[in-house]
Amino acid sequence: xSEQKNAYMYGMGVLKGLGLAxxxxxxxxxxDLRHWGKRxxxxxxxxYRSSKEVRGIFTVQYPDExxxxxxxxxxxxxxxxxxxxxxxxxRCTSCGICPKVCPPQCIWIVRASDPNTxxxxxxxxxFYIDIDICMNCGYCAEYCPxxxxxxxxxxxxxxxxxxxxxxxxxxxxxxxxxxxSVRPINFAREEAANREAEEQRVARRSHA
Amino acid sequence: xxxxxxxxxxxxxxIFPDIISRDERVNFEGYLVKPEHLSSIMMRLRDELGYDYLxxxxxxxxxxxxxxxxxxxIRKSTGGSPLVVKAQLDRDNPVILSVVSVYPGAxxxxxxxxxxxxxxxxxxxxxxxxxxxxxxxxxxxxKDWKExxxxxxxxxxxxxxxxxxxxxxxxxxxxxxxxxxxxxxxPESWVPVPEEALYAGLxxxxxxxxxxxxxxxxxxVNLGPQHPSTHGVFxxxxxxxxxxxxxxxxxxxxxxxxxxxxGERNTxxxxxxxxxxxxxxxxxxxNFGYSLAIEKLMGIAPPERAEYIRVMMAELTRIVNHLxxxxxxxxxxxxxxxxxxxxxEERELILDIxxxxxxxxxxxNYFRFGGVxxxxxxxxxxxxxxxxxxxxxxxxxxxxLYITNNEIVRHRAEGVGVLTPEQAIAxxxxxxxxxxxxxPYDLRRAQPYSIYHRFDFDVAVRYHGDVxxxxxxxxxxxxxxxxxxxxxxxxxxxxxxxxxKPQYQVRVPAGESYGCVEGPKGELGFYVxxxxxxxxxxxxxxxxxxxxxxxxxxxxxxxxxxxxxxILGSIDIVLxxxxx
Numbered sequence: 001x002s003e004q005k006n007a008y009m010y011g012m013g014v015l016k017g018l019g020l021a022x023x024x025x026x027x028x029x030x031x032d033l034r035h036w037g038k039r040x041x042x043x044x045x046x047x048y049r050s051s052k053e054v055r056g057i058f059t060v061q062y063p064d065e066x067x068x069x070x071x072x073x074x075x076x077x078x079x080x081x082x083x084x085x086x087x088x089x090x091r092c093t094s095c096g097i098c099p100k101v102c103p104p105q106c107i108w109i110v111r112a113s114d115p116n117t118x119x120x121x122x123x124x125x126x127f128y129i130d131i132d133i134c135m136n137c138g139y140c141a142e143y144c145p146x147x148x149x150x151x152x153x154x155x156x157x158x159x160x161x162x163x164x165x166x167x168x169x170x171x172x173x174x175x176x177x178x179x180x181s182v183r184p185i186n187f188a189r190e191e192a193a194n195r196e197a198e199e200q201r202v203a204r205r206s207h208a
Numbered sequence: 209x210x211x212x213x214x215x216x217x218x219x220x221x222x223i224f225p226d227i228i229s230r231d232e233r234v235n236f237e238g239y240l241v242k243p244e245h246l247s248s249i250m251m252r253l254r255d256e257l258g259y260d261y262l263x264x265x266x267x268x269x270x271x272x273x274x275x276x277x278x279x280x281x282i283r284k285s286t287g288g289s290p291l292v293v294k295a296q297l298d299r300d301n302p303v304i305l306s307v308v309s310v311y312p313g314a315x316x317x318x319x320x321x322x323x324x325x326x327x328x329x330x331x332x333x334x335x336x337x338x339x340x341x342x343x344x345x346x347x348x349x350x351k352d353w354k355e356x357x358x359x360x361x362x363x364x365x366x367x368x369x370x371x372x373x374x375x376x377x378x379x380x381x382x383x384x385x386x387x388x389x390x391x392x393x394x395p396e397s398w399v400p401v402p403e404e405a406l407y408a409g410l411x412x413x414x415x416x417x418x419x420x421x422x423x424x425x426x427x428x429v430n431l432g433p434q435h436p437s438t439h440g441v442f443x444x445x446x447x448x449x450x451x452x453x454x455x456x457x458x459x460x461x462x463x464x465x466x467x468x469x470x471g472e473r474n475t476x477x478x479x480x481x482x483x484x485x486x487x488x489x490x491x492x493x494x495n496f497g498y499s500l501a502i503e504k505l506m507g508i509a510p511p512e513r514a515e516y517i518r519v520m521m522a523e524l525t526r527i528v529n530h531l532x533x534x535x536x537x538x539x540x541x542x543x544x545x546x547x548x549x550x551x552x553e554e555r556e557l558i559l560d561i562x563x564x565x566x567x568x569x570x571x572x573n574y575f576r577f578g579g580v581x582x583x584x585x586x587x588x589x590x591x592x593x594x595x596x597x598x599x600x601x602x603x604x605x606x607x608x609l610y611i612t613n614n615e616i617v618r619h620r621a622e623g624v625g626v627l628t629p630e631q632a633i634a635x636x637x638x639x640x641x642x643x644x645x646x647x648p649y650d651l652r653r654a655q656p657y658s659i660y661h662r663f664d665f666d667v668a669v670r671y672h673g674d675v676x677x678x679x680x681x682x683x684x685x686x687x688x689x690x691x692x693x694x695x696x697x698x699x700x701x702x703x704x705x706x707x708x709k710p711q712y713q714v715r716v717p718a719g720e721s722y723g724c725v726e727g728p729k730g731e732l733g734f735y736v737x738x739x740x741x742x743x744x745x746x747x748x749x750x751x752x753x754x755x756x757x758x759x760x761x762x763x764x765x766x767x768x769x770x771x772x773x774x775i776l777g778s779i780d781i782v783l784x785x786x787x788x
Contacts, residue, residue, distance in 0.1 A: 103474060
């Protein structure tokens, strides 16, 4: 029965399909000629190959070439620190919001305490993230009130054993300048907001 | 008729006096029925009141009250919101009548409840475990069941802060003391038994040729779990007569991780990224359904701009899903990977957009209760416009041109895996499978949510109910999605994207809520019960890929074994969602 119902086609559909594949094949070479020397391994070439104009194949040959990641790309958090007179100061106050909001509970924090009085001080003594468990949801960065933890752009984290996948404070820490380089728009926005808040505070104080 | 039905629904207690009563708990809806009358009530609801479509069944364990509850969401296939019917059982010996005879679509869902809650269904034709394996100890969704590496009832765990020295789960709870066996089970002397119960369900037909008197042997063939055609780890035990399928049982659960138990340990907000992992092709629409359910409980609604962004993401995700499906379907048909990669090219471009907006290509985690996580980055609207107005219509036309009339596709797909409209409704199929069978049922129209009522689009319907029509319905749907997207892009307003301040501790008032969206695979529902605590008391996912498998046997019987692969491909399952 099925032979009858499509008898009128005589293989045209197959030819069309092969034609599509052939066109694709041809376009790749034509596109290579059109963008001679610029299609591969150049930033413009990669940008072109992820635009709507692209024709032919647009495979990016990782790891020879890498797709640029957008600013919002998130992969495993890092801790921000400021360098003041050669000393490293983490922004983290160990308030405990990130371990609470973390969906798979992969953040462990030990709050520092004053060695003399024993009272807690706003600084993390230890900070661990098990990146095997981290699901890259970005909640810690989203809900951190101090902009102290942010999502990274580095996605090449393969290692030889599982133990090295538990990141401690030293391994998580990155300078603020790094953050400004990977997320310039976010950084500028936060800086502006901080400055404004600071100005308001000063104004209020002088007013009072 | 429909008017009459509405009045009848409001007075269900008058139609069934004494055996049905309103659910009086605060923030709960629907009716409580006496379990012994369930079947007759369901029969009358279906035949007299037009509730012909069973949407979802789930169990709830009210551990402190020593009660179990079975919750039925039934609908009319003509549209409208679901009617919620509940039956309460004794927790020590929970037995209830099966509704498979009324709604055949209940088969797998009842098996799931038996598996996870231990509620027995009297009269179920094949009551075996479905997600866990036979011999598993206990029923994991019961509140007193503790999983391996159990730490606390709910997150956040206290060991993480302020004194949180890292300890891996294995260190805390070594595997050796973490295994429980059923009473009388000795793992040393245990010999694995062949799955007789599974195969027993298959041997229904005796085959003897009347004319020649020759009786032929029938063969059982297991497809999967490690089989490329099953799109993951899914197994089908098929009974064959020659090459013809005469019985087929799906076996699932290989990817089961008890998403619902994890969800009940999680905080409400913490569940959002987990929903991404259900149907990993469509994380945006999973987010959508879950946020609708919680927003209903919280009584908030997102601002205008967020609504538009949500719809835009949901429709882009539908195109992504259908493109991926075309690729896989053609793969299943033997067009090895060339068309697949052509379809994936467009998908990549859309995923680039998702990545720029949400930060991740597939695990988007973009929706929040009362809005979305962040506003669209600069320049992304231009990219979306280019795709929606220019590239995608062109490329979908291409697909249409090359696939729709390809004779191999038509030979293999036409008249294969037919599901009649009556069967499609009875088996609770949803989405493109239902619409390909001639039932114009689309939640975006049947029970409009978000702002879908503002858009001009058609519900795609085809009438043959075969694989080819399921393909065509999806093709039509992509065009309709483009139509919606074009309207969204024209009308998207400026403004805030989040209602109120973003909060990490979400206060969800006590009550129940069922939020559902028309996902690319069909009705995706989230049934949530909150008791006012930070973690949901019950969190259930009505998974379209799971329930759409119920009629798989019906579709396959009478077809050749090679067609089974195509039929399964046309249902469009994702194992992350099927097995949950």
